[in-house]
Structure formats: structure tokens, C-alpha cells
Amino acid sequence: MIGNFISNYDRLRKPLSKKERLSIPGKYRYIGATSVNDYINKYNFDGIYLLLGEDGTVEDDNGYPILQYISGKFWPNNHAHVLQGKNVSTEWLYLFFKQRKITSIVTGAVQKKISQKNLNSLSISIPDKDKLARFDTIINPIFKNIRIIESENHSLEKIKLELLSKLF
Numbered sequence: 001m002i003g004n005f006i007s008n009y010d011r012l013r014k015p016l017s018k019k020e021r022l023s024i025p026g027k028y029r030y031i032g033a034t035s036v037n038d039y040i041n042k043y044n045f046d047g048i049y050l051l052l053g054e055d056g057t058v059e060d061d062n063g064y065p066i067l068q069y070i071s072g073k074f075w076p077n078n079h080a081h082v083l084q085g086k087n088v089s090t091e092w093l094y095l096f097f098k099q100r101k102i103t104s105i106v107t108g109a110v111q112k113k114i115s116q117k118n119l120n121s122l123s124i125s126i127p128d129k130d131k132l133a134r135f136d137t138i139i140n141p142i143f144k145n146i147r148i149i150e151s152e153n154h155s156l157e158k159i160k161l162e163l164l165s166k167l168f
Contacts, residue, residue, distance in 0.1 A: 003122075009049070028043040
């Protein structure tokens with residue numbers, strides 16, 4: 001079961017209302033199930049995490065989960081599971097879910113939901129430790145570059161917004 005390879009940090013999530021977020025503007029991402037919702041002046045997570053939609057938009061049109069590979073400081077809301085790999089890298093976990101349809105574990109007719117219990121119940125075949133280590137040797141530099149490029153994109157977006165505000 002995939003649950004044996006997931007560290008789940010949902011218990012550390014603390015949702016903030018729009019009113020609360022407006023009172024604490026800042027540089028840290030407040031992230032929902034599908035995207036960044038706001039920027040606030042505090043964070044409660046710092047590191048590399050996988051966010052997987054918990055309720056609302058939890059899967060795409062083809063049955064694959066809504067995922068976000070997140071690095072750095074951020075504050076997740078309560079609509080996304082906050083995960084890291086356990087005995088597998090978070091990058092391995094991300095790529096596993098990118099290739100795994102999850103329709104069978106989604107519940108709810110009106111509001112779609114993936115419970116921790118259902119999430120943890122997905123069956124899986126895990127490669128041996130040597131193959132996982134070789135995988136990480138190959139994939140870690142790629143994900144490091146992804147993190148660098150995303151950080152540069154964020155910086156460029158801030159510069160763009162600042163320049164536009166001065167021009168208009």
C-alpha cells in the first residue's frame with residue numbers, strides 16, 4: 001500500500017479565511033488544492049512537499065490526481081493533502097502519482113474527496129533500494145533544476161508586476 005511510503009502532514013494545516021489573509025499580506029505562498037491562492041507574511045512549511053488535492057478539484061479529466069510539487073516556504077490550506085515520501089523520495093512519490101489514475105479512491109457526488117484512508121489504500125509495487133537509489137541519482141538533478149527555474153520565474157513575475165505598477 002502506498003500509505004507505507006507517505007509521510008502525511010495534514011494535521012499541521014491551518015486554513016486562513018480571505019479576511020485573515022488580507023490582513024497579513026507578504027511574500028509566502030498560501031496554496032490551495034490547485035494553485036497559489038494568495039501571498040501572506042508567514043509560513044508553516046519549509047522544504048520539498050507534494051500537495052495532492054483532497055476535496056473539490058481532486059482529479060483531472062483523465063482520472064489523474066491534481067498535484068503540486070512545492071519547495072520552499074509556504075502555507076497550505078485544508079483542501080490539499082501535504083505529503084512527503086517515506087523510504088522513497090518525494091520526487092518518486094510525485095512521479096508515481098503523475099502516472100496513477102485515482103478515480104477508484106475518489107468519493108462524493110457533488111464535492112469530490114480523497115480521504116487519507118482511501119489515499120493510503122492504493123496498491124503499489126516498490127522497486128528495491130538499489131533501484132530507488134539509482135532513480136534518485138538520475139532524477140534529483142532534474143528536480144533541482146526545476147526548483148531553480150521556478151524560483152527564477154517567481155522573481156521575474158515580481159519584477160514584472162513592479163514594473164507594470166510603475167508604468168500604469
